[in-house]
Amino acid sequence: MSRAAQVRIAIAASVLCTALMIAASLRSPVVRAAANTSAAPTGSVKDYASPLEILFSRDGRQIYVLCQQSDSIRVLDAHTFAAIKSIAVGHLPRGFSLSHTGNRLYVTNTWDDTLSVIDTRTLTVVATWPVGAEPSSVLEDNAGKRVFVANRISNDIAVLNAQTGAEESRLLAGRGSSYMTPSPDGSRIYATHIYPNLQARRTGVESRIPPESEITVIDAVRGVVEQRMPLHRAAGVFHVAFSSDGRLGVAAQLHPKNLVPLAHVEHGWAFEDTLTLFGADIGASVEVPLDELERYAARPFGVAISPDKSRIYVSCGGSQIVTVVDVVKLLHFIHSHAGPYVQDLSASANYVVARIAVGRNPYGIALTHDGSRLFVANRLDDTVSVIDTRTNHVVSTIKLDGPAKVSPLRHGEQTFYNASYAFQGQFGCANCHLDSTFDGIEWDLEPDGFGRDIVDNRLLEDIRDTEPYKWNGGNPDIPTECGPRTEKYFWRSQNYDSLTLADLTLYIRSIPQRPNQWRLAHKQFTPAQERGRTIFNRVADKFGAPIPEQNRCSYCHIGAKGTNQKSFDVGTRKATDNGALLDTPQLVNIALTAPYLHDGSAGTLEEIWTVFNAKDKHGRTNDLSKDELNDLIEYLRTR
Template identity: 30%
Template sequence: MKRFGRMPKLLVVFWLGLLVWESHFGRARTADAGASEFKSPMHLLVSEDQQTLFVCETTGQALAVIDTESRGLRKRIRLPENPTGAAILDSNRLLVTAGAADGVVLEVDVESSKVSSIQHGLHAPVAPVVDAKRKRIYVADRYRSSIVVMGLDGRVIERVAVSREPCAAVMTPDGRALVVAHELPDGTADGQYLAAKVVLIDLDSLHTVTLELPNGSNSLRDVCVDADGRFAYVTHVLARYRLPTTQLERGWMNTNAVTVIDVPEQRVVNTVLLDEIDRGAANPWGVAVDGGGSRLCVAHAGTQEISVIDRADLHHRLNEVAAGRKVTEVSNQAKNVPNDLAFLAGGRQRIDVKGNGARSLVIFGDTVAVAMFFTDEIAFVDLSGTNPKQVGRLKLGDDVEMTPQRRGEMFFHDASLCFQTWQSCSSCHPSDGRVDGLNWDLLNDGIGNPKNTKSLLLSHQTPPAMALGVRANAEAAVRAGIRHIQFAVRPEADASAIDQYLKSLRPMPSPHRIDGQLSEAAQRGREVFATSGCIHCHAGPNFTEGNAYDVGTGLNRERGKRFDTPSLVEVWRTAPYLHDGRAATIEDVLVKFNENDRHGRTSELSDEQVNDLVAYVLSL
């Protein structure tokens, strides 16, 4: 049992630390807002007449308008916030989501460049979809895990609860369903199954159907449907998290996949690997079907390439294996396909594209446009003929020398740093170095004792690193990760750049706050946080005092071991909790897994006090 004899002094430290935290990160968030010198293109969109390409410049705070025939920049429309997605309203107007914690939905008049806000207060809004038939708009309120249904004027009609972090959505051509992809799995990490999900929303009733993807599916990035509305395709990482991280060969740790969904039948057809036996296809992102329906194209953000897949051949193979017929040496039944690195052999071409950060893509005619996030350009690939090839590129601005932070961010997302390009750092730490929700059995603290992935936010400011503190600091952890997770030897400059990127990360304000402020419950919870002893360990501006404690959460061989006190900053974003992800919620941490009050004095708290404490912690 911990002692709390220094409580009055700790209360003073707590309040001072809170003031420092609010002041420091409030300024940091303000400084990060606005346009940067880099464009960071994503979220490509083509006009209905295919004459105009729209590009969201996600750190340039602008919408680039490009002529598809000349491949030249027509104009750039300035936006009040950095854009996160776009959809076509009509021949002259776009719907654009923008901003982060106080996100907005914008209406953009392309001809006049007039921009007006039709809704605000969403938390990291993404994936706008326009439903002309019902005169509705659908927007993913990402960190509130919901789809917001609005009128065309922005008036909120309904909120539809979905799974964790909806990040991409597409409506079927007949307007019957919305297919929603979610970045992260939702639930505890210490069981036999954990995967992100796809949700189908019936747009008449707004009822939902949740589809489970194969075990380990995470980092879902994009979704598209074919012209018939029969099949949807979702890109994602397929993690082999139940294996110890002893090697990378043949996709031992992470593989990269596209899942095929039969939308009318509301079922997963199968999941197909995009990797080859000795060459990964890391971090699949954008996905699209060409106008004729013959090719499925996937952008690979980690390997700077696109996959061009013969769609008829793909579905023939899937139908054959579903019927129990042998397709490859591995796949003679459907359940083997997600483990078959040769399933696409002969039916897919990999096309290298110059630049770095191949994220979004869109197809018009026989041309694929690919957004190269880190090199601020659009690459164009010609699909005509039997051998697709890159035929040009458009720089979106002047060449700007990369800052150390930007270079480190690029390295963090670049699988060329990894043996056989199976994964990048972002494969396990997606969304700016945060979490994948999974447990991994790294060998730095033994074997057979998996740990939940930690957010890298504030990792350099809160040593030591790792749950058991086995790395003295984050600098040591970065270098060990390159050697023992990427299985590579890299120049010191690469690791130093990644350090600079991670140090530059800033927390996002919690969606549990109201207009940026603590709710009444959270204000009461702040008092409970102090009086229950939470501040004994979670003190100071980073809500950790940097020591390790045995709070009774160690199991088996780790029983009695001391665990590093994690920061609580942005803890609302990092579920599940505890070192092995056994706690689905903060309440579970405080009550269910708090034996003998070793993790704070909560056993005598009323239900209301527990709820208030949870509200406060989730507001940090």
């Protein structure tokens, strides 16, 4: 090819590319919303804005975007999308809402257990209130008297005085209490939770019971729980929304199929992605699937109902879409077909009318007051998609300020939350490791045989350098655990390329430990914790008899993470287990991760020793009094 021809081709290619870029920008213009923030260095996921939730000011003129990993609330002009201000809040904010008057914006900061109160007129933080354990969402009542805060770790909803922030009471909520919405008249609050409620443990594979969750209904006037709406077989319930007439409630949730082997992936998916519908339009609550063969709605998260109640919008974090449901068709389907529907992969074709591709890991969604636009917070590409609800097309994409480049760590995080690697895009790492933690569920995994080796899901926090992985210690490192093993037994589809696997590994190794709620500052211990620590480290029992090295707590659970990375038989083998040797699990934030033991047979830390340690193989504990066992557990909670 002559040099002139090469130049012509290059020019043509350049023109074509330019034209394509212009066309793309016309179709979906990207608007840059650079806030007045200092430039952050790249290389850490904390540098990225990570928009998690979104809402409009009462007058509709401003957009508030909760940016989790940059610890900020970004305020945008609702018409031009120009950045107005970035407001620094606490560490890792997760939820926010406006006060009844709209003059206050409450923000829950999960990792410093505070609530930021922002004056929406001055866009400044006017108060920071200490609240409960990992506050995840917040609501003020209509009277402006009380503020309700859902605490994920303490599994409750705190009731605060709206003027002072003083806590009045804590209401028992579902496990992993996380999201709330008021009824349209404000008389009630509907709350969901992400981990299934703990139930009485039943050992043996034949006795396993499905997960149970609930929608906790709070009387907002009296400040007490009024009702608990059961969500059978649900685990991982996220946002809930109401129609403006209050007759239709919708919750987005996961419906895990953990009681059957994961071999069923090809035959009907490991998770069902569903909505629970309730309210006067429905009668008794029903669960409907969003999935369709080859078109899954992995990890439904945000929910919004159009003002005219014609559409339900659901963000699906794993599938990177917004699913649009036609309400008339949905109600017609429900009222004309006998349930249950949740196992029916053909059902959603009757009411799902669009699946709109948006950015990476879409989470919070918000409709404009007139319902003409839907704004979608795409957490992992730092954008907000703007959807024209008449055409169901993305008409604009707002780019939030942050690093321009995707770092390897960020790429690993994107991979973790992406469901596209699994067969037909059914689920991803984050399905079982919700928000990079765990799911509180025991699974029957196929490689061990059907009905064999039921395993409890383990926490991912701070797992670097705790190899080997798996309860049987079968995987020597994270690349093996997350690469070939996951690809073969979970995804059953495409493999990660080597760079993607490397980045995924990098991300998983970087997941830190959440702040421990039981640990005092400056490495201090309460008297009970101190007594428990002494028991943990003891080398002789109460009768003076030496405890063999392998039967001391501190031998297996050594070091900062509490594992010597070896396998032992601690006498907990069940009839369904193929072997007795088990990897020593790390103790990181062990207080949060019930149930316990490899198969989840111990519902509480106490049961590890009161029920499953009859022969003292899991440490010498049968000489301990009840007081002393309590002390040991108080210490373990600090790990």
